[in-house]
Amino acid sequence: MNEIVNVNQVSKAFQDKHAVKEASFSINKGEIVAILGPNGAGKTTTISMMLGLLKPTSGEVRLFNQNPDDKSVREKLGIMLQEVSVMQGLKVRELLDLVRQYYPKPLSLEEVIALTGLTESDLKTRAEKLSGGQKRRVSFALALSGNPELIILDEPTVGMDISSRNRFWKTIQMLSKKGKTIIFTTHYLQEADDVAERIILFNKGSIIADGTPIEIKARLTKQFVSFHTTSGSINKLYGHSVITAIFEKNDRVYVQTDDTDAVLALLFSENIGAHNIQIERGKLEEAFEQLTTEHKEVI
Ligand SMILES: Nc1ncnc2c1ncn2[C@@H]1O[C@H](COP(=O)(O)OP(=O)(O)OP(=O)(O)O)[C@@H](O)[C@H]1O
Numbered sequence: 001m002n003e004i005v006n007v008n009q010v011s012k013a014f015q016d017k018h019a020v021k022e023a024s025f026s027i028n029k030g031e032i033v034a035i036l037g038p039n040g041a042g043k044t045t046t047i048s049m050m051l052g053l054l055k056p057t058s059g060e061v062r063l064f065n066q067n068p069d070d071k072s073v074r075e076k077l078g079i080m081l082q083e084v085s086v087m088q089g090l091k092v093r094e095l096l097d098l099v100r101q102y103y104p105k106p107l108s109l110e111e112v113i114a115l116t117g118l119t120e121s122d123l124k125t126r127a128e129k130l131s132g133g134q135k136r137r138v139s140f141a142l143a144l145s146g147n148p149e150l151i152i153l154d155e156p157t158v159g160m161d162i163s164s165r166n167r168f169w170k171t172i173q174m175l176s177k178k179g180k181t182i183i184f185t186t187h188y189l190q191e192a193d194d195v196a197e198r199i200i201l202f203n204k205g206s207i208i209a210d211g212t213p214i215e216i217k218a219r220l221t222k223q224f225v226s227f228h229t230t231s232g233s234i235n236k237l238y239g240h241s242v243i244t245a246i247f248e249k250n251d252r253v254y255v256q257t258d259d260t261d262a263v264l265a266l267l268f269s270e271n272i273g274a275h276n277i278q279i280e281r282g283k284l285e286e287a288f289e290q291l292t293t294e295h296k297e298v299i
Pocket residue numbers: 014017018019037038039040041042043044045046
């Protein structure tokens with residue numbers, strides 16, 4: 001079965017406030033999907049409904065074509081939520097052993113350690129005594145303990161230092177290559193841009209964009225092909241409909257376009273003598289700002 005998540009016309013209202021409005025998407029096996037949006041956009045509410053922690057006011061969520069509460073779904077699910085609560089009094093190793101017992105085919109402790117970078121000294125420490133960043137690592141270890149097919153992470157890297165963060169994302173990419181499906185939220189847009197194959201962007205409870213980071217950036221930010229030229233024959237570029245502007249800056253020629261492939265083809269077919277060619281796209285931040293503040297364009 002390829003479809004792991006199906007969110008169909010899901011809404012959630014708290015009293016008269018709509019936190020999520022008719023959200024629909026499906027996610028296939030092996031995808032890495034970032035759910036993004038400003039504070040209060042509805043990300044955590046959507047994830048809580050996906051996990052069966054909140055009931056939708058209307059619409060339906062299916063995981064592995066089952067109800068999210070189903071025991072067979074729980075066994076395939078690894079979750080890391082924003083608030084890390086660890087059981088008081090247990091050492092990390094005891095906590096991991098306890099959680100691994102709940103699952104039919106858990107990872108070995110060695111595998112969990114290798115994936116998360118927990119140290120021998122972490123394992124001997126009482127979980128409540130760990131720092132915020134270490135707690136998140138334990139929380140990640142707990143999420144992976146049952147060898148889940150679907151991993152859902154709500155702001156997983158908050159409080160992690162740079163090396164923990166890098167290690168975390170390497171593990172995520174490796175798990176995805178093994179066919180695990182990963183869904184995460186983050187406010188660090190660069191992480192989403194670097195790691196996610198797909199971004200679902202929420203604003204005010206609605207999905208306002210759903211696509212690859214490149215697609216989202218390409219539609220909302222300016223793209224340029226820039227190059228050096230010694231031949232001075234850039235006149236040949238004027239009048240092509242694929243080019244929206246041409247200007248020079250710091251000895252480079254900048255060609256603005258919606259289709260960088262077509263401009264590259266033109267550079268060669270028109271024999272411009274371009275070298276040192278670069279393609280420049282806007283940042284995800286730019287697209288995010290445009291979508292969430294102006295909310296003009298819906299992809
Ligand atoms: N239990 C609740 N009762 C009432 N309103 C709620 C409840 N949970 C969330 N909301 C409201 O629903 C909206 C969406 O909240 P949600 O936590 O899903 O946003 P978010 O995108 O996860 O935000 P953040 O980035 O700040 O975590 C917010 O306006 C929030 O105040």
